[in-house]
Amino acid sequence: MQVETIRPAGGRPAHIRHDDLISTKGVSVIMGTDQNRQLILRDIDLSVPKGSFVSLIGPSGCGKSTLLKVLAGLVVPSNGSVSIAGVSPGEAARKRMIGLVFQDANLLPWKNAVDNASMLLGIADKSMSRSALRARGQEMLELVGLGDAAHKRPNELSGGMRQRVAIARALALDPAVLLMDEPFGALDAITRDSMGQSLLEIWQRTGKTIVFVTHSIDEAIQLSRQVHVLGINPGRITQSLDIPLPYPRDASVTEVPEFVRLVLQLRTMLRSSHQPGGAT
Amino acid sequence: MSEQPLTNLSQPEPVSGWNAAISSWLPAVILLLVTIMLWEAAVRIFSISSFIVPAPSEIAKSLVAQRGTLMQATVVTAGEILFGFLVSVVVGIALALVIVRFDWLGRALYPLVVLFQNVPKVALAPIFILWFGYGLAPKIGLILVIAFFPVTLSMLAGMQSVDRSLLSLMNSVGASPTQILFRIRVPHSLPSLMAGTKIAATLSVIGAIVGEFAGASDGLGYVIQFASTQLDTALVFAALLLVSVLGIAFYYAAEILERFVVPWAPKFSRA
Numbered sequence: 001m002q003v004e005t006i007r008p009a010g011g012r013p014a015h016i017r018h019d020d021l022i023s024t025k026g027v028s029v030i031m032g033t034d035q036n037r038q039l040i041l042r043d044i045d046l047s048v049p050k051g052s053f054v055s056l057i058g059p060s061g062c063g064k065s066t067l068l069k070v071l072a073g074l075v076v077p078s079n080g081s082v083s084i085a086g087v088s089p090g091e092a093a094r095k096r097m098i099g100l101v102f103q104d105a106n107l108l109p110w111k112n113a114v115d116n117a118s119m120l121l122g123i124a125d126k127s128m129s130r131s132a133l134r135a136r137g138q139e140m141l142e143l144v145g146l147g148d149a150a151h152k153r154p155n156e157l158s159g160g161m162r163q164r165v166a167i168a169r170a171l172a173l174d175p176a177v178l179l180m181d182e183p184f185g186a187l188d189a190i191t192r193d194s195m196g197q198s199l200l201e202i203w204q205r206t207g208k209t210i211v212f213v214t215h216s217i218d219e220a221i222q223l224s225r226q227v228h229v230l231g232i233n234p235g236r237i238t239q240s241l242d243i244p245l246p247y248p249r250d251a252s253v254t255e256v257p258e259f260v261r262l263v264l265q266l267r268t269m270l271r272s273s274h275q276p277g278g279a280t
Numbered sequence: 281m282s283e284q285p286l287t288n289l290s291q292p293e294p295v296s297g298w299n300a301a302i303s304s305w306l307p308a309v310i311l312l313l314v315t316i317m318l319w320e321a322a323v324r325i326f327s328i329s330s331f332i333v334p335a336p337s338e339i340a341k342s343l344v345a346q347r348g349t350l351m352q353a354t355v356v357t358a359g360e361i362l363f364g365f366l367v368s369v370v371v372g373i374a375l376a377l378v379i380v381r382f383d384w385l386g387r388a389l390y391p392l393v394v395l396f397q398n399v400p401k402v403a404l405a406p407i408f409i410l411w412f413g414y415g416l417a418p419k420i421g422l423i424l425v426i427a428f429f430p431v432t433l434s435m436l437a438g439m440q441s442v443d444r445s446l447l448s449l450m451n452s453v454g455a456s457p458t459q460i461l462f463r464i465r466v467p468h469s470l471p472s473l474m475a476g477t478k479i480a481a482t483l484s485v486i487g488a489i490v491g492e493f494a495g496a497s498d499g500l501g502y503v504i505q506f507a508s509t510q511l512d513t514a515l516v517f518a519a520l521l522l523v524s525v526l527g528i529a530f531y532y533a534a535e536i537l538e539r540f541v542v543p544w545a546p547k548f549s550r551a
Binding site for chain 1 (some may be wrong): 360443445446448449450451453454455459463464467468470542544545
């Protein structure tokens with residue numbers, strides 16, 4: 001039952017499975033000017049199976065957001081290769097395979113919920129008519145539980161509802177991968193829990209592959225199938241933890257002894273990841 | 281779901297129509313009336329000569345007696361302000377768009393725009409008269425150089441304050457720079473642009489009067505100058521009053537425009 005892989009820092013997986021939707025090999029990111037070059041990410045080997053829910057967790061400044069941007073094609077790695085379903089992230093983005101959700105919902109305040117939900121799709125697919133876009137937006141709002149709020153402007157929505165619209169906007173592209181950068185980070189604990197539950201339902205209904213960046217140990221374990229721990233200076237994957245808790249998971253999963261054990265284990269991993277590790 | 285919709289979070293409900301309006305305006309009205317009464321009393325008690333400080337009643341008399349001249353001058357000046365203001369807004373917006381859209385042109389233009397802002401533009405009035413004569417053109421030119429800057433600057437600030445992750449989202453679906461400009465940056469800049477436009481509206485009034493001072497045969501600025509050479513100080517004040525009324529009218533026109541252009545923007549409330 002306990003399939004637990006603990007990889008040494010910098011270690012590479014023996015082989016990359018064919019059902020991996022996302023795989024990176026030896027990805028490094030160097031940023032900054034010539035005088036002040038900083039190694040943000042070093043030797044990232046990440047493989048995410050199709051349909052999986054994977055979390056990236058680590059201390060601030062470990063480069064987990066940068067890694068997400070690499071997967072989204074927004075940051076080009078200095079070294080290594082990235083493949084999303086066999087193509088480069090840039091190509092994958094052009095094929096609308098990538099949906100992004102950030103901590104801030106970033107809705108357009110002058111558009112209502114349904115137009116916000118279809119906004120990116122409208123830019124990605126210029127051939128779609130206004131009514132087709134609206135219909136798609138409405139469908140996605142219903143998927144995230146906001147079917148009634150279609151005509152509300154962002155300033156009439158709560159923080160959680162705004163974030164639901166942001167998720168609907170990403171899903172409207174019908175992407176293969178949903179990349180989420182601390183999407184619930186600005187929400188209160190109760191809203192956060194209900195958003196997590198909704199996300200799991202959406203994940204199970206749509207079968208998307210999700211890569212989820214978070215600060216929260218509980219959130220990582222509650223949601224994901226696998227958690228990768230990132231270390232700092234330079235940012236690298238130090239350890240990985242499989243979460244064998246069965247789906248569907250609801251809020252009660254946090255009371256299971258196995259959950260508590262996993263929390264302790266992940267906490268220990270996180271603590272050791274805080275130490276800078278120059279050498280492998 | 282645990283979340284509740286928060287309706288109209290940014291707009292607190294006013295107490296009630298007329299009562300609220302009266303209670304918010306009343307102090308200002310009372311202060312104004314008291315000031316006018318003290319002014320009237322002071323002029324009478326100290327028997328101040330009316331060509332130095334005319335009493336409010338003298339100003340009112342002048343306003344009525346010269347209403348034909350004043351009305352005609354007001355129409356001329358209002359036309360200059362309106363025309364000059366519109367030209368300033370159009371030029372200001374166009375400059376901001378060019379600076380943002382064409383990177384190299386922006387880098388060339390922006391420092392020049394800032395440099396030009398430091399030229400004392402009132403001093404340009406005689407040159408404009410020299411170039412464009414005594415008609416409408418020099419006034420429009422002067423209003424333009426005085427009023428375009430807040431428009432350009434506020435729109436630039438608005439366009440450049442777009443959240444980076446929103447730009448990331450746009451880039452992730454392959455949005456072109458032009459799409460980002462017109463779908464995101466321009467609408468995002470509107471609240472800020474409207475603030476700049478309100479400043480431009482008040483500066484347009486100043487531009488028109490300065491233009492008329494420098495050389496004109498009509499308009500409220502001309503009336504002020506002409507009346508002061510005649511020591512008709514009451515008429516000067518009457519014209520000044522009308523200039524102020526024009527200024528307030530243009531400001532509120534811009535504010536009403538704002539409500540139509542950016543109904544989503546958080547409102548600044550007096551209360």
